[in-house]
Amino acid sequence: MNIRPVTTLHPNGERVRAALDGCGVTSPIVETLEPSPTAAAAAAQLDIDIGQVANSLVFDVDGDPILVMTSGAHRVNTRRLAQFLGANEVRRPDAVFVRTHTGQPIGGVAPVGHPAPLRTIVDTKLGDWPVVWAAGGHPHYVFATSFEELVRITNGVPFSVAED
Numbered sequence: 151m152n153i154r155p156v157t158t159l160h161p162n163g164e165r166v167r168a169a170l171d172g173c174g175v176t177s178p179i180v181e182t183l184e185p186s187p188t189a190a191a192a193a194a195q196l197d198i199d200i201g202q203v204a205n206s207l208v209f210d211v212d213g214d215p216i217l218v219m220t221s222g223a224h225r226v227n228t229r230r231l232a233q234f235l236g237a238n239e240v241r242r243p244d245a246v247f248v249r250t251h252t253g254q255p256i257g258g259v260a261p262v263g264h265p266a267p268l269r270t271i272v273d274t275k276l277g278d279w280p281v282v283w284a285a286g287g288h289p290h291y292v293f294a295t296s297f298e299e300l301v302r303i304t305n306g307v308p309f310s311v312a313e314d
Contacts, residue, residue: 152195153180153292162254162287166263170293173262173303177293179286186289187257189222196283196292199223204276204284204300206259208252208268210243211235215251219261219284219300220273224312231271234309257289261304270306272297277308 156179159167163179170177186192189203196202203222208215209231216235220226232240245256252264261270261284276282277297284300286293301308 151197152183154183156181156291160288160291162258162260162263163291165253166260166287166291166293169260169262170303175293175295175299175303177295179291179293181290182292183290185257186292192283192292193222198281198283199279201275202279202282204261204282204295206261206285208243208248208259209240210247211237211240215243215247215268216240217252217259217261217268217270217304218273218311219270219276219304219306220311221275221278221282223275226273226311231309231311234271254285254287255289258285258287258291260285260287260291261295261300261306263287267305270304271309271311272300272304272306273312274308274310275312276300 201223
């Protein structure tokens with residue numbers, strides 16, 4: 151694995167750590183040595199299957215933010231997601247929208263630690279793995295978790311978001 155322990159967390163990481171602690175999650179936040187702009191890059195650094203990367207994707211759903219925790223092995227089917235949510239439009243927002251609603255940059259959005267809780271969908275495909283890795287509030291921070299724990303800590307709704 152191409153990671154190391156973090157001795158001093160960035161403020162975003164501190165907020166995520168506090169939120170994880172509040173949920174009873176003890177898994178440490180660790181730092182990747184290289185940026186992970188894609189699920190493939192993250193998987194390579196963590197020496198895991200790409201499906202174990204829990205991508206945190208923020209969508210603009212009729213003007214409201216929705217966090218989708220999806221497996222790095224596939225893409226979100228936005229038509230399917232819109233139908234499931236009863237929405238007119240689901241689109242990928244710009245970086246300002248993401249940071250406004252999460253307090254975190256694209257590439258480092260964690261499942262928790264946002265200014266206010268986000269409505270969250272957790273891809274059922276993540277349940278195929280006993281351990282998945284999610285971002286920790288900074289592009290170099292990640293932590294190990296599970297599908298069940300992601301659902302619990304985000305108050306998420308399990309749903310298959312994959313392209314057909």
